[in-house]
Every structure is written in structure tokens, then in C-alpha cells.
């Protein structure tokens with residue numbers, strides 16, 4: 001058995017408890033068949049990446065899990081409860097951050113709590129905690145236009161963390177920031193996954209990013225999409241953030257995924 005096969009097989013995914021179950025989901029947009037009979041389990045407390053050719057339906061799947069879009073058939077369960085719409089158990093981190101330009105950082109971060117009627121002092125205390133956690137202490141009173149793209153992304157992340165949803169849905173959250181900022185985010189994300197005990201579902205176009213941050217990677221086929229392969233690159237996870245990219249197993253898995261996906265790239 002090759003090193004990669006061993007990695008892929010351990011630990012047994014069936015032994016992990018699922019926070020989110022996607023069962024036989026199909027989604028058609030009129031004549032466009034985006035997803036066909038797609039099933040996938042998302043282990044609790046872990047980060048799963050969705051990786052696949054452009055237009056294969058990654059964002060569609062994320063929105064269906066969020067309850068923002070109805071599937072044509074099939075069902076989603078979060079903690080054993082069927083999803084019928086958006087809910088407090090799931091928070092979405094959007095690609096474009098979706099911040100309110102007229103509100104300062106602390107109000108933006110506490111916005112989900114404000115919508116739930118949490119009193120000002122309580123929500124500001126919670127917001128401050130997450131602002132510190134994402135490295136934005138001192139910027140509580142700043143407005144989005146006064147921040148860099150990377151800082152705005154941190155505000156979006158802090159807002160999603162502040163509502164204390166168990167499942168965080170992240171749609172290419174690092175695509176709009178520069179390479180150095182992106183690497184720092186990836187390191188920080190690993191810390192969050194370890195410390196927050198939340199289930200992260202992460203859409204990315206980057207093979208390297210997926211292998212760097214994920215406990216599990218679901219490779220999707222081109223439209224109509226299904227799961228082609230599940231990879232669990234966990235063996236280098238405890239070797240420290242600085243050692244991952246030079247780990248031979250990391251490099252092997254990156255190569256293996258590229259070999260799977262290259263035939264779909266025009």
C-alpha cells in the first residue's frame with residue numbers, strides 16, 4: 001500500500017460523527033443540471049474543503065447547506081435536523097465580506113447578535129472577544145473603507161464566529177486578498193479549527209490551500225456534480241504550520257489531486 005493510500009484510509013471516516021449530512025442532493029437551474037445525487041458527510045469539529053472544476057456547483061452546494069437555496073431533490077441534515085431554510089446553527093462567510101459600510105467594526109461584528117436582540121453591552125463584549133481573536137484589536141471603531149481587504153475579511157470572519165454557529169460556511173474567503181495575507185489567514189484558520197470546535201465547510205479553487213487547511217477534501221466532478229473522491233490529509237496536521245508545505249505527504253497529496261483534476265481544465 002502506498003503512503004498516500006494509507007493517508008487516505010486513516011482514520012476511518014465512518015467512525016467520525018457528522019455535523020452535516022448531504023443526502024442525494026440534486027439541483028437544476030432550469031435546463032442546467034448543477035448537482036446530481038450528491039451525498040457527503042461533514043465530520044463535526046473538522047474542516048472539509050470542496051474542490052472541483054470551475055462551475056461544478058461548489059457554491060450551489062454551500063448555499064443549499066446554508067438553506068439559502070432549495071435543492072431540486074434530496075435533503076440536508078444538520079445535527080440530525082432537516083434543513084428547511086437558514087438557521088442559527090449555520091453562518092456564512094461571503095467571498096465579498098458583505099460588510100455594512102456605514103457601520104464600524106464592532107457593530108459589523110455584532111450584527112448577527114443585534115438581529116437576535118442581544119443587548120448592546122453583551123454583544124459588544126462578544127464582538128470585542130472575536131475582534132481580538134482575528135487580530136483586529138484597536139480597530140473596533142474603524143469603518144470598512146478605512147481597512148485593507150484582508151482586514152475586512154477578518155471582520156467578516158469575526159462576525160460569523162460571534163453568532164456562535166456550529167457550522168461555518170466559507171465561500172472562497174481568501175480569494176480577494178494578497179498572497180501573504182492569504183497565507184496568514186490559512187495559518188489562523190488552522191488555529192480556529194483547533195480551538196473553536198466548529199465544523200468548517202470551505203470552498204476553494206486552490207489545491208495547495210485545500211491540502212494545507214483541510215481535515216477532509218471532497219473532490220467534485222464537473223457538472224452535473226457528484227463526489228469523485230474523498231481525501232483525508234491528516235498525517236502532517238500536528239507538525240506545525242511552518243512544516244506543512246515542505247512535508248513529503250503534503251506534496252504527494254497536492255500532486256495526486258492535480259492528477260485527478262487536470263483532465264477537467266480546458
Ligand SMILES: Nc1ncnc2c1ncn2[C@@H]1O[C@H](COP(=O)(O)OP(=O)(O)OP(=O)(O)O)[C@@H](O)[C@H]1O
Pocket residue numbers: 029032034053054055056057058059060061223
Ligand atoms: N442562478 C443560476 N441560474 C442558472 N444557472 C446557475 C445559477 N447559479 C449557478 N448556475 C450554474 O450552475 C453551475 C454551478 O454553479 P456554482 O456557482 O455553484 O459553481 P462553482 O463550482 O461554485 O463555480 P466556480 O468554481 O466558478 O466559483 C454553473 O454552471 C453555473 O453557471
